Amino acid sequence: MRVTLTINGTETSHDVEARTLLVHYIRDAAGLKGTNIGCDTTSCGACTVLLDGRSVKSCTVLAAQADGAEVTTIEGMAAADGTMHPVQRAFQEHHGLQCGYCTPGMVMAITSLLAERGDAELTEADIRLGLEGNLCRCTGYHNIVEAAMAAARAPELRS
């Protein structure tokens, strides 16, 4: 079946099997390899992308379900001139990663969390709870949470 998505602002259209998962569409049909597959069971969050602006685990969404939608992946975060998104910059500044495998999913989950907070101030507890769907096997989360706290204070991301 034909599935058409706008990924990172660019329309993409491919003939895929109905059973194609969104993550496979993104990686194999659209060729964007920044979204990782971790557990493949809706647990680890490595495959998190934004679907119409909200975080989802793309291993548990059919590409067909997303037909016509806007998808944002890690490749769509930095500006065209390479300037990093405030969440990416916070990860760099606070060393929010070790091996980096979970990082794209973490960045997307935090981006969604910050977009949904409205005018609420997020505490460290809010951020830890907000990241309950993303697993990291290296860092013990400390620097990831530090990065998320820093991103929450970024003036560009204040509503």
Added chain:
Amino acid sequence: MIPSAFDYVRAESLAHALELLNAHGDSAKLLAGGHSLLPLMKLRLATPDVLVDIGRLSELSYVRDGGDHLAIGALSSHDDLARSRLVAAELPVLAHVAGQIGDPQVRHRGTIGGSMAHGDAASDLPALVLALGGTLVMSGPGETRVVEAAKFHLGFLETALAPDEILTEIRLPKMGANGWGFEKLTKRAQDWAIVGAVAVRLNGSGSVGVSLINVGSVPVRASAVEAAVAGGASPAEAAAQADAGLEVVGDVNASESFRRHLSRVLVRRALEQALA
């Protein structure tokens, strides 16, 4: 993991979805958020020939004030319910429970109707709907049926829904400021409850509704606890009856005796909050 092959059809309206179900019968499954069905399909535990996607039917995504109750469209996501001002004001226990399901990504996709229709005893919302004495509205080829929550869950992943019916609305009594308690024990924050307990002070009679998550093949009311509270027992005395008369199963996560123990402890905590 890849599901086995199927045909995908997107329903354009409720009437269209009913037509599709009627045409395909048992070989079709409804797809809403997909967060119960797709994992089963990836494990090949479910192999439907046709998926009827109702996920875009915005006509089934709403929370309406029904006077003495809230009418909740089956396609309302857990995140919608957790953030709804109407739910927060009239049924805060629902906002709280919905906001604790899975994780944010799961709550963005999972729906209350999907959770009810999937009928997993380990899910939180079916037990809450049961404790509240909610009703479920089901559309089919004939008349619309309204079924009490107590008659909806029939067995392991089995509900009163016929293959050609669609759950469209869940009606839950408004509780205003009535006391409530919700307790669940999970190994990790995003997990299903090993055991969970809901206690809600019901309107009018001063009685409480108490139900248990993941003790058996269906969500169950702790009737002995409800009767004990009605008879004047303290939360601790009543909670001692939490697993009385219930068939409790053991599995890889917890033995039967541990689940019985958890039932009593979590019901006591939930009752103490509901009756405080």
